[in-house]
Amino acid sequence: MNEEKERGSSLFEVRRENSMLAGRSSREAIPSAVMTRAHREKLQLCDALEKIADALPNVDRLKCLGIANAIVPLLRNIHQYEETIIFPAYEAATGGSNNIASTRRLRAEHVEDECFAGEVTEILLAIGHGERVENAEAVGFMLRGFFESMRRHIAFEREHVLPAIGIIDQGAI
Ligand SMILES: [Fe+2]
Numbered sequence: 001m002n003e004e005k006e007r008g009s010s011l012f013e014v015r016r017e018n019s020m021l022a023g024r025s026s027r028e029a030i031p032s033a034v035m036t037r038a039h040r041e042k043l044q045l046c047d048a049l050e051k052i053a054d055a056l057p058n059v060d061r062l063k064c065l066g067i068a069n070a071i072v073p074l075l076r077n078i079h080q081y082e083e084t085i086i087f088p089a090y091e092a093a094t095g096g097s098n099n100i101a102s103t104r105r106l107r108a109e110h111v112e113d114e115c116f117a118g119e120v121t122e123i124l125l126a127i128g129h130g131e132r133v134e135n136a137e138a139v140g141f142m143l144r145g146f147f148e149s150m151r152r153h154i155a156f157e158r159e160h161v162l163p164a165i166g167i168i169d170q171g172a173i
Contacts, residue, residue: 032166032168035086035162035167035169038081038082039158039169041078042078043154045067045147046150046151049067049143050147052064052124053143056133056139057133057136059127059133061127061129061130062128064127064128067124068124068125068128071124072118072121075114075117079110079114082106083107086157086165087103087106090103090164090165091103093165094164102160102161103161106161109149109153112149113153116146116149117146119142120142120143120146123139123142127139
């Protein structure tokens with residue numbers, strides 16, 4: 001258990017951390033390590049999807065299955081963490097209607113990304129289970145639309161949201 005803590009927070013344990021942190025309100029309570037790791041994992045997912053898109057119509061079916069199984073739970077956990085811990089802290093720290101509008105947009109993007117992730121999962125599962133890639137261009141276009149949108153979302157959070165609440169993401173420097 002202690003060893004697990006030392007390795008850093010797993011995104012799949014975010015729910016537990018949320019409940020532990022729910023009663024805290026100071027900036028010091030915001031776990032920058034969790035957020036840095038969350039963005040890193042999302043960017044790794046983007047890189048993996050880009051590799052798949054670049055290699056089309058050739059595919060690594062096992063890799064497609066692995067990503068298909070991880071993508072939705074990963075996004076849901078990260079989004080839940082941001083929406084319950086990070087965004088409220090950002091709104092409290094900065095105030096102002098512009099920032100409220102920003103978090104509203106970011107929350108809407110989370111919903112869109114999760115819907116999109118469901119579609120990407122279906123495609124990757126089909127490919128992973130042996131279906132031929134009939135239209136590589138269309139699949140590539142879909143994958144690129146998904147990961148490019150996620151990268152833009154992450155860049156905004158790193159440049160605007162996290163610094164405002166005292167989190168400096170080293171990966172963004
Ligand atoms: Fe986000």
